Amino acid sequence: MEFAFQRTYRGPLKAAILDWAGTTVDFGCVAPAVVFVQVFEKHGINITMEQAREPMGAEKRKHIQEIAQMDAVQEAWKNAHGTTPTESDIDQMYAEFIPMQVACIGEYADLIPGTLDTIEHMRTRGMRIGGTTGYSSEMTDVLGPEAADRGYEPDVSVAANHVPAGRPAPWMAIKAAMDLGIYPMEACVKIGDTVPDIAEGLNAGMWSVGVVMTGNEIGMSESEFAAAKPKLLEPKRDRAYTKLAQSGAHYVVDGIADIPPILDLIDARLARGERP
């Protein structure tokens, strides 16, 4: 056979898979960062907010493990406890993390500005909405109803413990698509605020979009952000845009409010037969 013919999807986007903290709720992704600091503090180790935020997007036990593997933390742990942290130390910290995170997660459930308008816009396009997260279901069971009270309720929500592996593996995004009954994967766009979020979408074969100013990369609450000097924000913004773009994001924007025009761009690329 001299020629082979390849099938391409030319239809529009059918679903958005949205991260929770830093993307749709919890401006600055503050809730988990605060609790990671507190959990290490319980074990006599002071970590910085920057260290606490570094692995953000990952499933939370894996996140604790990644902090524990940082050179400075290993050193401090050795000084405090005589050895570097063991797997059972990490199990113990994760066991402590769960109730501490659940206890405060409701305080960080306010929607990020633009969330409701963007969801409404997506719905008028006929898109369905899925949620994925580094949180476990103990945490989303509290966060989900809090967000619903504020008007945001995705059609399906997948927590990190619902799948064999969290981000950067694609399973949560794929399970969300499956639970929505949506295919092909190139008809889905994944939106999130961290490098593992971008990887999750790309690994799932979806379009992947990063949000910068409302998420972990800037790491400021809404009031801190409002009070921050543009001079301070600009270099942080540049660094964050570069980081998420270099992780392979198809598009990077300030926040979820900026998503609607991106959907037009992706629809146009799909119509031309492009794939993520």
Ligand SMILES: [Mg+2]
């Ligand atoms: Mg996030």
